[in-house]
Every structure is written in structure tokens, then in C-alpha cells.
Amino acid sequence: MTRALEGYIRPEITGTPFCPGCGHGSLMGTILRAIEDLGWDMDDMLFVSGIGCAGWIPSPHFNADTLHTLHGRAIAFATGAKLVNPDLRVMVIGGDGDLTSIGGNHLIHAARRNIDLTVICANNMIYGMTGGQAASTTPVGCFSSTTPQGNPYPPFDLCKLLEGAGARYVARFAITQPLELREAIKKALTLTGFTFVEAVSPCPTQFGRRNRIDQATGMIRYLQEHCLPKEEATGSEGPDKIITGEFVGA
Amino acid sequence: MSEATTQQVTASLPEGRYFFSGNEAVAEGALSAGCRFYGGYPITPSSEIMERMAARLPERGGVFIQMEDEIASIASVIGASWAGAKAMTATSGPGISLMQEGIGYAVFTETPCVIVDIQRAGPSTGQATKVGSGDIMQAKWGSHGDALPIALSPWSVQEMFDLTLQAFNLAERFRVPVYLMGEEATAHLREGIRVPERVEVVERNRGPGDPFGTDEPDGVPPMPAFGDGQKLLVTGSTHDRRGFRKTDDPETHRVLVERLHKKILNHAAEIIQMEAYHLEDARVGIVAYGFTARSALFAVNRLRKEGLPVGLLRLKTLWPFPYETVEALTGSLAHCLTFEMNMGQVSGEIQKVCRCPLSVTTQVNGTIISPLTIERKIREVLS
């Protein structure tokens, strides 16, 4: 974390709990830079998170009101807070398991209702905190602690899911695309309505290790090799490609 | 430490007599208490509460939302409460089961909220439209860990109004989820009730101060709201006075969990309400609550006319449980009887302290316990 962002972090915080090479630290910086770019006061913001590594991005780090909730339920908590105090700028930050598996129902319903929330889904394609189990986002064939023969089930395309559910803005970028990601987060924050940014974030500890992508650098390379801007996609890409860009509300 | 404050405010309706169902009375009690948020999911036999709130809450400047399930409902209620609103939900047994993780979170984060449980005959889907009283233990033990919410038991449509209002006051005063343990028979009963011109409501103490700890071992800390500039840190993990996670510190966990109990138990005298009928010289005493207490009082009055020494203790507060009163009472009785529309949930608590023989009558057929059943049991005991 650069010193410039110090004011956005609680003074008591001396470090983050993320593993070396985890994408969440980088995502944390990208989110705060987006807020700094917008010149927003952290006292106007509420960050809501659930359970999982990504739930720790705002809590306890961000120097603002933070509500660290139950596994999967962050969006429902955030809905109540936002409706009672519409002046709060509410951002929900969570992982793919948290927001799209156990919390999937809340995600699609908040999108359907177009509740004025910004949801950042740190997608690392695995359950990190609980020990590398398969998620609703794990690609077919990938290894996890619960798919030792390779994952037999196809993953959600989260952006398509959110588009279908009626979100106001939907984008996907990897943390290896920090500039695009920051712009997408800014757009998501400034648009009124339900906005969703999928931030593909590497988990070297649980995903990389099990899928023979050695070291943090290997995960970064993996993302760089597999991400493809939607403008360059032909539609005939294999399922291992991660199509990035703005899908709704560009 | 500053305290929650009490104010007199006008009720949600002009003073007067109204003909309401129990569920309608719950909604007006909540509105009179200053409820500003309702998040819920439809379920028989509670849905009329939600329907009335959908119509009435926006009229009074509040927010109503029908959530996607009961888990989301309680979550939205907790979020709303931290945003500064008095907040509630209403459901029945299956919904209460789904809400338990959220209720435990509310206990641990000391989030005031009101949860109305219109009990029906369970377990599972059971008899969805029929009466039961099987959620009493779930209110106390439903969530994992040692949670101690407050639970109230209304016996009339008037009390569906009065105790809903009190539930909000207790929630705000003690920063705790409060259950209103309604029953289908009272929820769908229609009676004439009196709405007073003014009601007494408690407003939470918004601080400043540490939101999760007090110097006293049984204190209730202040609760600022999101947006107050306090940079609140709210978490369901073990936390220190300011909200920072302390999940490895045994002492922080002990102090917190014990305070959450003591803030209720050390104020039990302030919380617990009950009514005694003909107990001064009674040899046989009934302990009952909810709708069943009406049957019991009817039977007791009838037998008193014959000169029989019977009385009734009616519990209006189920949690915290009035062990001391029951112990003292049963010390003076020759026989204690209980009647419950479950398999003996409250009877088990009475058993813990009962100093005389105890006869337990349970009825789980989806119907109310008739005064005639109670009368017969008393005669059996007296003969």
C-alpha cells in the first residue's frame, strides 16, 4: 500500500493478512485508488463484506463504516442499510464462493431490484480461506481439494448471470489489468443502480498450487495468457479463456 | 455511560377502539414503536403482518421490502438497524429456522431488532395453517453458541399490539434481538383493542463511545449508526470494544460473551413480566403462556367459583426465564400443572426449579388446548 492511500486505511492497520502473491492486496489498492480518483469522502461510504479471503479486503482495513457479515449474505445486509440511508455510498466486496454460490440468490435478486449498490466480486475460482475447495466458478477440469479428479461441472459466467438478472452495469477485468479495473470500479460507483465488477484475482495458495501453476508469478502469467478483451474475442474461444471488458452499461 | 432514552410519542393511529386481527395489531404496535424498516418473506400464518406493513410503513416514512427469503430478510433488518432504523421482520417456524444464523449475528453484534414468530404446528412444514407453540426453545437455543435473546408471549390481540411495542423498546434498550412469540390462534383472532393517544418508546443511545464494550461487566454500549462518521467496524467475529477482530484472544471472547449474557440476566427484573391470578391461597397452580393461558384462566375462574384453591401464573416473558418466581411459587403449591402446545418445552424449564409435583399436559394436534381439558386435569389432581 502506498503512503498516498494511508488516509483510506485505519491507522491501527499494520499489514494485510493475504498470502504472498494473492491478488486481493492489489485489488484493495485498486478500489481505494478509484475512490481517491473520485475524490469521495470515506465518511460517506459503507463497505459490506461476507466471509472468505475477499471479505477481509475492507474489514478491518478501510477507514470507513464497515459491516463484516455472514457467509453469502453481504448483499442482503447492504440492501437494508442502503434503503434506510440512501445517502450512504454502499460497496459490497466479496469472493466468488461468498457472493455467487452461498449468496447467489441475494446477488441476482439485488440486481433484479436494481438496488443502488456496487458489488465487487473478487473471483479467484476457488474457496481460498476454507482450503481450496471447488467453487461455482472453478473451470471444468481444474483441481481442487474437493475435485481431486478435476472439476466435472461448468462454472458460472458471472457477467452473463448478472446481465440476465438485470444489473445496471457489468464488467470483468483481471487484477493484471489495473487501469481498466480502476476505471470500471469508478464507473460502477458513479452509476446509480446495481453495478457489478468481477475482478479476476489470483489465488496462488489454493488454486495455483493445486493446478501446477507454480508461484505467484505463474498465476499472473496464467491470467495474462488467458484474459482476452471482448473486442478481440471471436466467440469461438475455448472455455479456458477469460473474456474481459464492460458487458452492460458501457 | 449515556443510556437509551424514553419518549412519549403519538401512536400510529388516532386514539380509540379498533377491531383488529392479531397480525394487524402487531403491525400497528410496530408502527407506534417507531419501526422504520420491515424486511420479510411471506409465510403462513404471519403474512398479514407483512401485508399491512407494505401498505402502512411507506405512509409513515419507513421502508418496506419483500426479500428473496428469510435469510435475506433478517440480514436486511440487521443492515437497516445499523443504518439507524428501528427494524423488524415477521415469519413462522420454518422462517425462524432459516434466520437463526442471522439472529446469532444480531446477538453478537448487539443489533436491536424485532423478530415476530407466528408459531404454527411443526416440525418441518407440519400443519402450516394450524396453531402450535413449538418454537420456544428455538428462540433460546436456535443459533449456535450461547446467545440470549429476549422472547415475549402475547395472549390477546391487545397484547399483540402492546408487546410488539415493548419488544422494540427492549431491543433498543438492551441492543438485542427480541422475539414476539405469537401463535396462529392469536394472530388470526380478531378482537377489539384500545390504541392509546400516546405511547412510550425507547430511542437507542447513539453515542459517542466504544460501540462494543463497557466498563461495567453487564453494560449496554452506545450504538452509533452508519453515516455518523464513527467509522464503525461491525463484525460477527470475536471483537474488542471498538470492533477489531480478536479471534485468538481467550479473554476478549470470554468478556464479550459473558457481558452479552449479563446485560440481560442482570436486568431480568426490569425485563421479565408475568401475571398472577388467584395464587395467594392456591394449592394447585398452573403455569401457562400465550393462548393457552386464556384457556387456563377460564378454567381457573370456573373452579374458583366452586371454591377450589387453584391459581394461574401467566408468563409474558419466556426468555429470560423467571426461574426464581417459579421456584418460589412452586414452594408454596401442593401441585403444579403446565399445559403446552408443544412437547413440554417450557415445562422443562419449570422442572429445573420446581419444588412440588409437576403434571405436564402437552397437545400437538394443531388445535388449541380447551379450557375443558384444563378443568378436567385440575379435577384429577385435586381428587
Added chain:
Amino acid sequence: MREIIQIRLAGFGGQGVVLAGMLLAAAGVKEGLEVANSNSYGAQARGSACKAEVVLGKRPIIFPHVLTSDILIAFSHEAYGLFLPDMAPEGTILYDPYHVSPGETGHAYVEVPATQTALDTFGTPQSANIVMLGALTELPETISGKSMTEAVRENSPRRFLEANLKALALGIALMKNRKGSD
């Protein structure tokens, strides 16, 4: 009025038994009485037994359901047979002869041709419940016609208000005419 009056209304689903019970209790509130009103339905929404209970009291009502009915309003023969055993010996039974053939039971019987009246006037049996309520107000020691009219006025959807008030008046007239001819 006595300290407490227990009234049971019963018929089959679709006859407006529950609504009639609610209107009767609402009229009791108008009268300044304590009231308790509860319902039970058969398994299906329509066509099966359906019961409403109203307890009217001068003092707070302890047990809110009917234990022995002082008045039974029978809209169907099945309901009549089902609830006869719970009648107070000196109780009164209002019955609709279109559906009910009463027996010799020692109770006071009042025949109210509510269904026929509704059919004759409106072409449908739907207002029979309100006609019956009108008739009830003419019994001694029950609810006044004035309170009942107020309750019907306050609780009727606008499109049914006129018909309901008319049905109520017809019920009252049925009983008045009968008294005249006695």
C-alpha cells in the same frame, strides 16, 4: 344483554360465513362491547365446512372461542348437524330453510329464508349472509340494526356497498314482517 353471548355461524365455503362473523364482531365493537372473532375452514377453500365464531361480552373476554353456543346460525344442513351438540339448551338457532331442515331439539328455532330472499332480489344467493345478519339484529339481546349497518358500511368494498345495505335491510324487514303477522 347478558354478560356474554357466544355465537357460531356455520355453512360451507363460499357462503360468506367468515365475512358474516367478522361483520357481526365489528358491529359488536361499534356497540361498545368486547368482542372476539375466530374462524376455521375445511381442507379446501370452497365447498367444505366453514365456521366462524363470535363472542360478545360486556367485560373482557377471557376465552375467545365458543364453548357452548347461545346462537347458532346455520347456513347448511351439515353445519347444523355438526354444531347442534354444542348448543346451550336454551339457545336459539337461526337457519336458512333453503339448505337446512331442522329437527325437534327443544331449542328455539328461527327460520330465515335468506338464500331465497337473496335469489329473489339479486338473482344470486351471494348476499344471503348479509340478509341473515339483518335478521339477527331483530333478535332480543343481540346487536342493534344501527351498529350492524355501520359495520357493513365501513367494511364493504364500494362496489358491494349498496347491495349489502339492501340485503341487511331485507333481513331486518323479514323479521319485522313476521312479528307483525304473529
